[in-house]
Amino acid sequence: MCGIIGYSGHRPAVPLLVEGLHHLEYRGYDSSGVSFIQAGKLHVVKAAGRLSALEAKLAHEPVMISTCGIGHTRWATHGAPEERNAHPHLARGGSLAIVHNGIIENFQELRDELTASGCTFVSDTDTEVLACLIEEERKRASSLLEAFARALRRARGAYAVAMVAPEEPGTVYAARLSAPLLIGVGTGECFVASDVPAFLNYTRDVVFLEDGEIARIGRGGGSWELFRLDDLAPVSRATTRIAWDMQSACKDGYKHFMIKEIMEQPRVVAECMAGRVPADPARDVLDGVSLPELDGMDVPRRLRIVACGTSYNAGLWGARFLEKFGGIPVDVEIASEFRYRDPLLEEGEAVLAISQSGETADTLAALRLAKEKGRAALGLCNVVGSSIAREADAVLYTQAGPEISVASTKAMCSQMVVLLLLALYWGKRRGKKDDSALLTHLRGLPALLEGALPAMRETATHAARTYSGARSFFYLGRGPSYPLALEGALKLKELSYIHAEGYAAGEMKHGPIALIDPDFPTFALALRDEFFAKMVSNIEQVQARQGRVIVLTQPDSCGECGDLHADVLWMLPSCHSELASFLALPALQLFSYEVADYLGKDVDQPRNLAKSVTVE
């Protein structure tokens, strides 16, 4: 998704803007650009492709001493990913430049109106329309601030936008509606950005913008102000200090962020449990967590989970534990489907929105819909201060640290931990006995994972070499392994572009098995749980049709693999049967990672994908 950075301060702006854009690369992009004001004139430099293309162009620019500017990485929504459509966009009279993240839904209507009044456009973007609209409004407004607000009031959709104009050379204006934007407050300098890493080398003091607010930075040496979009009334807000540093956003010597994030899952599990799984068995799990009263009850009568992608798979996994340990009926829905129905939510039903970024447009809309319908809305997020976290009635954080690789890995692991704890927490409140054996094993999980990961990586590397030539893959699982099969297939396709489908293993015989032949391998999850024997039969059905199989399994109580035979018999350590998913998940992630790396794919930024999907 697009990345925005703006700067006003005492240092040369352009190097800071480019540095900020590098720190936003994880969001995915296809072109980039910067704009700054020098000698009273607006300059725009942009390039299609990687940031290095922009840097090469900037190297040919005359010395840039401007201390104010905006920058952008674009992930195409309107118009092809080419330089013409890259941001910043100028208003045709050259009076201002803007960068924008999101979609202006009524842009065609606005474009027609502006065209009729004489505007011409050089790009296909909704952003250029917005720039021209601000310029038009400036003719009627008493100030640039008012023109900015008047134009934004006419825009429908979602946006984060930043603007510079020679009329006020040291000032950046910015605004948000359903897209992330925040201010970084330094000493004598301020930033606006889509995310904290953009300016974390310079300040940790942050001001979160709310929907329908305008920020103005840089008036009077590093100052910042907030205004309400509707009436321009000033808004006061305290700064928040961000705890994590840039170090945690670096690769730690790994080749890619993705492998670093997979390998740090033992720590992620430990940190996710910190303060939530007390050493003292007399104290409750999630002790001290304040969840809202749910229609007068402290446990929902029913739960609806809404999420997208990997977070949806985590929700599907968590549902069976919330039912089993929490005793709560759970439905799991893809957020983009939920939001466009008129879902019937029962009295006492709560909605849980799961999102790593906390900014996914469909999940945010689903959460808002639940609130509109008067239901308690809970959030399970990784990014602190994100839109879902702020709008939910209560939020549980996964505490996984920044996830930079576009493909989600450690976030899912941490979501699973929290969902399991939530199930135990609600179960206790409903008078179910808590499973202290499970908790003891959960406490031992980080060490178990830590010990298992190096061997897993070796097996993954070996299997990846053998199977990277496959054109299609099945992933099969039952019970808790079914959502993992979906996740394994999602990871393989998004990283290596190999077609992969996840199936509930029992569904194979209802059609998909027709595809099995020696060139269509299967990745089967046969963990030591109640579904093991059934999975063995499913694997045999595949093998009977000459299908090659990788089996992810665990030894039986005698340390044997029993009757299982496979082309790759991938042994995970034995563990409490309810926790086996925590071992299987990194194995699936590692396999996809190693296949993609072996095939030379762009692991951290797969094609066509974005980290934070703030459009529908």
Ligand code: F6R
């Ligand atoms: C897959 C992946 C996506 C996200 C999805 C939801 O690896 O990263 O499928 O899981 O876009 O994102 P969040 O969790 O941020 O709402």
